[in-house]
Amino acid sequence: MADPARARKLAVRIRQIVSAAIESQIKDPRLGMVTVTDARVTSDLREATVFYTVYGDDTAVADSAKALASATGVLRSTVGRQTGIKFVPTLAFVADHVPDTARELDEALERVRHADAELARLREHATYAGDADPYRHPEDDDDPEDVESSSEQRSAS
Known part of the structure; x- marks a missing residue:
């Protein structure tokens, strides 16, 4: 050896x-x-x-x-x-097929860059379909309006 x-x-x-x-x-x-x-x-x-x-x-x-x-x-x-x-x-x-593979990878990365740029362009003027934050938060449960409406519903039943 x-x-x-x-x-x-x-x-x-x-x-x-x-x-x-x-x-x-x-x-x-x-x-x-x-x-x-x-x-x-x-x-x-x-x-x-x-x-x-x-x-x-x-x-x-x-x-x-x-x-x-x-x-x-x-x-x-x-x-x-x-x-x-x-x-x-x-x-x-x-x-050696490494240069061919590298060229294919470069082409795929270029396609992804173009797709990302197109997505970023579309995202610039996009708005939310509903609220910006659709989730409930604990501080939202303490609203006085919600407390009054829930107590009125209980007394009606």
Whole structure:
């Protein structure tokens, strides 16, 4: 077992190397605008997962995934040369859906902000349908008018 700090440092280094290599070495026409967002290395330093996003539609994402799968050997050898470690971890590329989820959340929050603004605008000129405070309070029970009317009702019965 390797030190977790070493695994984190190696993951950061792999992310840097892979992103630079994709930009400069990989000339596959299927490769779109790929951004490496994260890399994670297992604690035994044998496997590395590289997360990426692609700017474009679903076909661009699928084509970029194929291009990265075909370039895995070149990228792994580049990582091995630049890190100088004894055993180079295998690379697995995974499409990162976090930016899509974040964009959906931002859109939902914007819709809620508009709904709140509309509700606040409607609330500015709103009035109560009945009394502003429809509840009974103990001090209301001590009204002299209520006492007189209740005593008259008792004497009538």
